[in-house]
Amino acid sequence: MDQAPEPMISDRVIINGVVKPMTLSAEGQLRWSDRSLDVEKEVLGFAVEGSKIKIRSVVETSAGFCCGDSRGSLTRKSFNFEPSSLDSLRVWCEKLQQYIDSLGRPKRLFVLVNPYGGKKFASKVFIDVVKPLMEDANIEITVQETKHQGHAKEVASTLELAKYDGIVCVSGDGILVEVVNGLLERSDWNNAIRMPIGLVPAGTGNGMAKSLLDSVGEPCAPANAVLAIIRGHKRSLDVATISQGHAKFFSVLMLAWGLVADIDIESEKYRWMGSARIDFYAIKRICSLRKYNGAIKFVPAPGYESYGEAVNDEVGVATSDSESVKAHGYGYQGPDLDIKNLSWRKISGPFVSIWLHNVPWGAEETMAAPDAKFSDGYLDLIMFRDCTKLGLLSLMTEMNNGGHVKSPYVQYLKVKAFILEPGTLNSDPAREGIIDVDGEVLARGKGTYKCEQKALMAYDKLFIKVDQGLATLFSPV
CATH class of the missing domain: 2.60.200.40 (Tumour Suppressor Smad4)
Structure with a gap:
């Protein structure tokens, strides 16, 4: 019989004033008492506050009300625990960060926000959803609001791509199209077009974001789209040349x-x-x-x-x-x-x-x-x-x-x-x-x-x- 893999770390910690056993497994399961979190799917990041560690996560609530949505909506939630010593605190931080880093998540993102397109609520989506989740995930973001039609294309054609792990479009489909055209007009287009692009639906059509999220049965909601970007999984996309x-x-x-x-x-x-x-x-x-x-x-x-x-x-x-x-x-x-x-x-x-x-x-x-x-x-x-x-x-x-x-x-x-x-x-x-x-x-x-x-x-x-x-x-x- 195969033995279960050794946990990355196992210790007794203080949760709500009570000493309880906590384990981080090699598969990324954080367990304590009768609860568990899947680090890859649910944990955004963590922070040290004094002698405590705050785990910042997203959890799924009850099923959505929209017809066809097979999954529920996402809610931000934090869990705090206190390791038994400063040395234990250091080890917990090292092991948690080590596992998160192994997932290949982006650390620096360039975010384009289109305040004019669609129903003109992209700025609100950024402030209420994108920014808080990115901060929870300890992702460094650089934000640029588009000023006019074609601005995103101009930015993508000159952006210093080595500074970032991806470009995020908070808009409808128009900004994505401009970014792709800007990247392909560069002299280094062969490398530039490999830059991962994220879509957060905040426009009229949102066809690409809907296609991505619907392919895995998720609702076309900004929080779900941001979580997909934070997790860092990627897929290829055909491009048509007209x-x-x-x-x-x-x-x-x-x-x-x-x-x-x-x-x-x-x-x-x-x-x-x-x-x-x-x-x-x-x-x-x-x-x-x-x-x-x-x-x-x-x-x-x-x-x-x-x-x-x-x-x-x-x-x-x-x-x-x-x-x-x-x-x-x-x-x-x-x-x-x-x-x-x-x-x-x-x-x-x-x-x-x-x-x-x-x-x-x-x-x-x-x-x-x-x-x-x-x-x-x-x-x-x-x-x-x-x-x-x-x-x-x-x-x-x-x-x-x-x-x-x-x-x-x-x-x-x-x-x-x-x-x-x-x-x-x-x-x-x-x-x-x-x-x-x-x-x-x-x-x-x-x-x-x-x-x-x-x-x-x-x-x-x-x-x-x-x-x-x-x-x-x-x-x-």
């Missing part, structure tokens, strides 16, 4: 053209309605349904080769050669992909909507791509073509659980590379559409809704490639 000539944009969430893009961008005029603006404008847009001419070409993942028809001609996208890289920047140029020797397929419009997704959730209430994985090297394509208005309304109600992909009006497949050739409005050739990437206007065609967001590319052919597991995220387990 190219048009020498212009590039690096996407981590989604790209949409047609109905979904129109709803996302044009509903901005109803921002005063709050989150209800999306549902309201979705109904309005469906009642006055648009279809767009155009075509898509794609390299299907294994098992999806039956979609579309084979492309016999050249796909018409040039790869970047060494001279163009030198002439147009020193940052990341996208994944190497021998496009001419890949098996391309084609589907022609008109389309109601084209939606590419990198992770399952597009927002906290929208499970756009239920089969999406964080680092499988593919994008999930959700395509609406011929669909009745009633069918679309029914389909939209299923997006909170991913049921829409089972609709006969939806085609759902995975792709390795993708070409979008956007066209005009089927009912009015003088009007074109909007291409939305990660919640921002990527391209805006003729006759479209005018908003403050400046388009990054022309309303023309786009080439999208996926680099498997390029970025790194702090992730719950």
Whole structure:
């Protein structure tokens, strides 16, 4: 029979004036009386206060009230004990710190807070949740509030990364996207993109944070997200490179053209309605349904080769050669992909909507791509073509659980590379559409809704490639 491993330390300590045995096991279980704490999962850190040690932890309360949340909410709680001597106090501190250090947790984090995005409560989330938990975990933080759109990208492109163990975004998805783009535009992008990035949901969409937390059955709550960052576990994330000539944009969430893009961008005029603006404008847009001419070409993942028809001609996208890289920047140029020797397929419009997704959730209430994985090297394509208005309304109600992909009006497949050739409005050739990437206007065609967001590319052919597991995220387990 295998013997139980020797404890790291075992001693009699004083708890609430009573002498009790306490043990820290080699597996990280801190036990006393009829209680125990899992150091990795529940202990944030500790502090010495006189002759006592204060263990700072988070414990799970009763199950959450939100439908679908399988775990309860988290509450900060402290436990105090007094070792029998100063020498014992020193040993306890050494052993506790030794075990915490063995977990590979971050010690220094750079925190970006977006005080303007979403419901404008990121600063409150930082003060009430992020800062206290980070302090409990003895993590040194440097805080930067973003001042304008693109500020996080500027910061990430120049940040002295060697000073930090990770970057934390207290915001919606927008700051994450800016950070990834900033890191990939650096001359040292190959090392920079390995910097772990943490997400604390404090915006409108929170699709990435929801995808991370939902993958382990946790609620999309700031405390759960911060705990995941403190624990230091990581996972890889695919990054899509969107190219048009020498212009590039690096996407981590989604790209949409047609109905979904129109709803996302044009509903901005109803921002005063709050989150209800999306549902309201979705109904309005469906009642006055648009279809767009155009075509898509794609390299299907294994098992999806039956979609579309084979492309016999050249796909018409040039790869970047060494001279163009030198002439147009020193940052990341996208994944190497021998496009001419890949098996391309084609589907022609008109389309109601084209939606590419990198992770399952597009927002906290929208499970756009239920089969999406964080680092499988593919994008999930959700395509609406011929669909009745009633069918679309029914389909939209299923997006909170991913049921829409089972609709006969939806085609759902995975792709390795993708070409979008956007066209005009089927009912009015003088009007074109909007291409939305990660919640921002990527391209805006003729006759479209005018908003403050400046388009990054022309309303023309786009080439999208996926680099498997390029970025790194702090992730719950």
